[in-house]
Amino acid sequence: MDLFLQYLITGLTVGSIYALLAVGFVTIYNVTGVLNLAQGEFAMIGALSCVTLVNLGIPIFGAIPLAILITAIIGLAVERLAINPARKATPIVLVVITLGVSIFLKGMGLIIWGTSPKSLPPLVESKSIEFMGAVVNSQSLWILVVLIAHLVVLYWFFEKTFLGSALRASEKNPRAASLMGINTSTMSMIAFTIAAGLGAIAGVMIAPLTDATYEMGFFIGIKGFVAMIFGGMHSIPGAVAGGLLLGVIEAFSGGYISTYYSDALAFGFLLLVLFFRPQGLFTKATGERV
Amino acid sequence: MKKILKGKLVAILSLVFLVVIAGCGIEKEEETSGEKKEGGVIKIGVIVAETGPASTLGSAQAKTVELLQKQLDEAGPIDGNKIQLIKQDYETNDTKAVVAMDKLISEGVVAVTGATQSSTTMAIIPKAIEKKLPLFTIAPIQSDSEYVYSMAQSTTVIAIPIVEYLKKNNIKKVAWVNASDGFGVTGKPAFEALAKENGIEIIAHEEFDATATDMTIQLTKVRKSNPEAIIVWSRTPGAGIIARNFKALNFDIPMIQSTAAANQGFLEQVKDDNENILVVGSKLSVIDQLPDSDQKEMLKAFNDSYVKEFNSKPDLFAAHLLDGVNVVVNAIKAGNVTSEDIHNYLQNDLGTYLGATGTFDFGVSQASPEPDGISVLSIENNDWKFTE
Numbered sequence: 001m002d003l004f005l006q007y008l009i010t011g012l013t014v015g016s017i018y019a020l021l022a023v024g025f026v027t028i029y030n031v032t033g034v035l036n037l038a039q040g041e042f043a044m045i046g047a048l049s050c051v052t053l054v055n056l057g058i059p060i061f062g063a064i065p066l067a068i069l070i071t072a073i074i075g076l077a078v079e080r081l082a083i084n085p086a087r088k089a090t091p092i093v094l095v096v097i098t099l100g101v102s103i104f105l106k107g108m109g110l111i112i113w114g115t116s117p118k119s120l121p122p123l124v125e126s127k128s129i130e131f132m133g134a135v136v137n138s139q140s141l142w143i144l145v146v147l148i149a150h151l152v153v154l155y156w157f158f159e160k161t162f163l164g165s166a167l168r169a170s171e172k173n174p175r176a177a178s179l180m181g182i183n184t185s186t187m188s189m190i191a192f193t194i195a196a197g198l199g200a201i202a203g204v205m206i207a208p209l210t211d212a213t214y215e216m217g218f219f220i221g222i223k224g225f226v227a228m229i230f231g232g233m234h235s236i237p238g239a240v241a242g243g244l245l246l247g248v249i250e251a252f253s254g255g256y257i258s259t260y261y262s263d264a265l266a267f268g269f270l271l272l273v274l275f276f277r278p279q280g281l282f283t284k285a286t287g288e289r290v
Numbered sequence: 291m292k293k294i295l296k297g298k299l300v301a302i303l304s305l306v307f308l309v310v311i312a313g314c315g316i317e318k319e320e321e322t323s324g325e326k327k328e329g330g331v332i333k334i335g336v337i338v339a340e341t342g343p344a345s346t347l348g349s350a351q352a353k354t355v356e357l358l359q360k361q362l363d364e365a366g367p368i369d370g371n372k373i374q375l376i377k378q379d380y381e382t383n384d385t386k387a388v389v390a391m392d393k394l395i396s397e398g399v400v401a402v403t404g405a406t407q408s409s410t411t412m413a414i415i416p417k418a419i420e421k422k423l424p425l426f427t428i429a430p431i432q433s434d435s436e437y438v439y440s441m442a443q444s445t446t447v448i449a450i451p452i453v454e455y456l457k458k459n460n461i462k463k464v465a466w467v468n469a470s471d472g473f474g475v476t477g478k479p480a481f482e483a484l485a486k487e488n489g490i491e492i493i494a495h496e497e498f499d500a501t502a503t504d505m506t507i508q509l510t511k512v513r514k515s516n517p518e519a520i521i522v523w524s525r526t527p528g529a530g531i532i533a534r535n536f537k538a539l540n541f542d543i544p545m546i547q548s549t550a551a552a553n554q555g556f557l558e559q560v561k562d563d564n565e566n567i568l569v570v571g572s573k574l575s576v577i578d579q580l581p582d583s584d585q586k587e588m589l590k591a592f593n594d595s596y597v598k599e600f601n602s603k604p605d606l607f608a609a610h611l612l613d614g615v616n617v618v619v620n621a622i623k624a625g626n627v628t629s630e631d632i633h634n635y636l637q638n639d640l641g642t643y644l645g646a647t648g649t650f651d652f653g654v655s656q657a658s659p660e661p662d663g664i665s666v667l668s669i670e671n672n673d674w675k676f677t678e
Contacts, residue, residue: 135539210503
């Protein structure tokens with residue numbers, strides 16, 4: 001029983017990391033219709049710049065907002081310099097551009113921070129907690145808190161504010177949105193800035209658990225992307241649920257079947273989802289909502 | 291009109307052709323004249339990754355080359371021959387390393403030391419064998435060629451101090467956890483054979499992805515079989531993450547990690563929470579704690595001159611390079627100035643040579659130095675501690 005609980009908790013911990021990444025993916029996709037393959041690199045930049053700021057002597061509570069700000073500015077620059085000039089191109093071209101951006105950012109990360117892993121102190125220094133025979137890392141509780149805050153704030157932002165509605169409109173129907181006086185180009189810029197900030201939050205939250213390296217973005221980016229597909233591409237709550245589900249599948253398949261195959265099993269499950277529920281696990285297949 | 295164009299094209303092509311041929315001729319001439327001029331110079335080639343991702347290992351090696359050249363220049367010519375180290379940066383690109391090897395051969399080097407990575411070394415070995423050029427490898431590789439001398443410990447030799455540590459602490463049952471990448475999977479077969487001879491059993495084995503973010507599952511699974519120690523074979527950051535998970539799960543047994551964790555990055559990862567964590571590392575990291583010996587003096591001399599020159603500490607990878615070049619310099623001092631003579635000298639007359647990596651005895655094995663240069667280190671006050 002305590003093994004089951006340990007696997008479940010580990011799965012939720014890892015899954016919440018994927019979920020944080022997936023939220024950033026969905027945000028950009030919902031506004032621009034572009035899959036941003038550089039989302040993992042935003043997390044990397046957030047984590048590593050936070051490490052640098054902490055090493056400069058800035059307390060962690062000041063370093064985190066600064067790191068998020070720096071990453072958001074980089075996100076804005078990426079959109080203005082790489083995405084916006086090609087905004088008339090097809091989505092697939094834009095996706096390839098984000099792939100290029102991802103490789104570029106990773107290269108810059110290597111030059112600036114080197115290859116050795118850097119660790120970041122957790123928000124609150126505390127020992128891990130014993131819970132019914134299973135061990136819970138206190139940082140993973142913070143990640144869950146942040147995840148819930150994401151859900152609430154993003155729901156409020158996209159559903160209840162004018163800017164949020166404008167952002168959603170520019171993906172649903174860019175032409176109609178333009179006719180309504182929404183500048184879709186500005187919306188795309190805002191979406192990238194927000195997503196980069198979200199990526200940075202993900203980075204600084206997970207770095208105390210996993211340490212930060214210049215190449216951390218690729219792996220968590222892929223997993224975040226899978227979580228997004230589980231959730232049906234468009235839905236932020238769906239992506240969060242997808243991330244948690246992916247983490248739990250990995251943990252249980254590793255725990256009860258074999259750790260050699262946990263990735264294979266998780267991706268096998270992804271294929272099943274794509275075959276039988278391509279619209280995602282957590283959305284109703286109702287077609288376009290009008 | 292077309293005819294004229296065609297004629298022009300032929301004329302241009304033949305002109306290009308002529309220029310190429312002429313170019314080749316000029317190049318050849320330069321080479322021969324170059325050789326004549328530098329009669330009193332013996333060249334040793336070095337191929338390292340001074341730039342690119344492998345530069346974390348390669349830059350210390352490149353610095354060691356500079357240090358060695360400076361020391362050789364200060365010592366003056368040997369029997370009238372000046373020794374010149376020719377350093378080639380292959381930019382963490384195997385193809386460039388092969389080109390660099392060709393260049394070194396055409397410059398007439400007597401031996402080559404390199405390369406920083408295993409895959410690169412495998413790519414340049416055939417060239418060395420073809421030219422019968424002694425090659426001193428500084429990355430862990432497997433080769434049976436008589437011209438390949440390994441300056442890095444083989445996996446089997448790295449496993450020796452671990453088995454000794456287990457025997458000393460009367461540990462019979464161990465769990466093995468490794469990363470599922472190229473480095474991670476090499477450890478177990480070598481360790482298993484040696485452990486069996488010494489009555490030590492691997493009672494659980496788990497793997498994790500080299501880029502995974504949590505290894506709690508693997509550790510929880512091995513805990514079920516009640517091991518007396520856990521051995522981990524992984525590079526950082528995986529090595530540090532599993533150490534942290536190990537502490538979070540409150541294990542009260544030792545965790546022993548491979549040489550891949552014996553670096554500053556790992557120390558930082560397990561900062562302030564490193565009790566019971568042991569790493570197989572170079573004695574170079576704990577010079578001041580060593581008992582007095584020739585080895586201590588030699589390591590100290592290397593360490594001090596390196597620190598004085600570059601204001602940073604040399605690592606095991608720098609030590610491999612130092613040994614690779616010094617073995618050749620020793621052979622030259624004994625009066626051997628051609629590849630063939632150096633090779634014969636190392637095969638027959640060198641005996642044992644005390645290097646910074648460990649003691650070499652090519653009569654016994656060319657595949658690895660002896661395990662006397664490494665030891666199981668513990669961590670105290672966030673620095674390495676010598677345990678023997």
